[in-house]
Amino acid sequence: MPELRASALVDAPVAAVAGALLETSLITGFGVKVPGALLCLGDVLTGPFGVKLTVTRADLSGVSAAGEFLELHTDLVVTGAGTMVVDRVSWATVGGVVGRFADVTVGRGMALRVLEKRSALLAERCRELSEARVVVGAAIVRGGRLLAQQRAYPESHAGQWELPGGRVEPEEKPEEALVRECVEELGVPVEVGAQVGPDVPLKKDMVLRIFAAELVGGEPEALEHNAVRWLTADELPSTDWLPADRVLVPALQQLLI
């Protein structure tokens, strides 16, 4: 299989770059049809000439999509100067001299142009998102289950599930905001741990950042939501999450193993 590689250094933390990579707006400009605004594990992408690719990875290490004739991988490497974004494209070649000629003159040129444009879009989006308002969420685990809460409003999202949390106020650190939100929404104190998964873009100027958190007393209650529920790893994929949380399901499942 011919393979093409390209790499670029992006001046942003890996969680920010991994999150920006999930936005399907980075690839829809190249005639790729996508099921939603964010790439999720298992999504099927339809490219030019009806080529179908399934997303096989979408996490802090990068994204991959693979089909019968084509594979795309973007790997993220943390460096002292930012995040190295390494793209690899490989495709099945049509046999014979003509096929090999077309590979060199058409296939490689096209792939390289797409990668260069996508890389420029990614760097620009990371710059935009570095100014974005942060919404924090708590991944609270107890006895192998994750605490989720069910939204009561707005109508478009009522009944869907999310993690406890909310917007970080201008004078707050994300960890402080999470402690405040857990008291307001659940009536319990928590201790905040490490970030879980990428910074998921919510819209142009907002990102969702999840932290592992531990209950340090009390029993959580739904003070502002319809309900709270403790979910097993098996229940996470079939839960009706808000779209941004759906992206984080593989990372959240890892916390429950």
Ligand SMILES: Nc1nc2c([nH]c(=O)n2[C@H]2C[C@H](O)[C@@H](COP(=O)(O)OP(=O)(O)OP(=O)(O)O)O2)c(=O)[nH]1
């Ligand atoms: N708390 C929380 N918010 C989330 C999650 N996933 C997700 O997309 N969000 C979105 C919903 C909201 O638009 C925003 C959080 O805003 P918020 O908690 O400060 O206020 P809110 O629910 O009243 O939101 P809004 O109606 O004003 O947009 O982040 C999640 O897991 N937890």
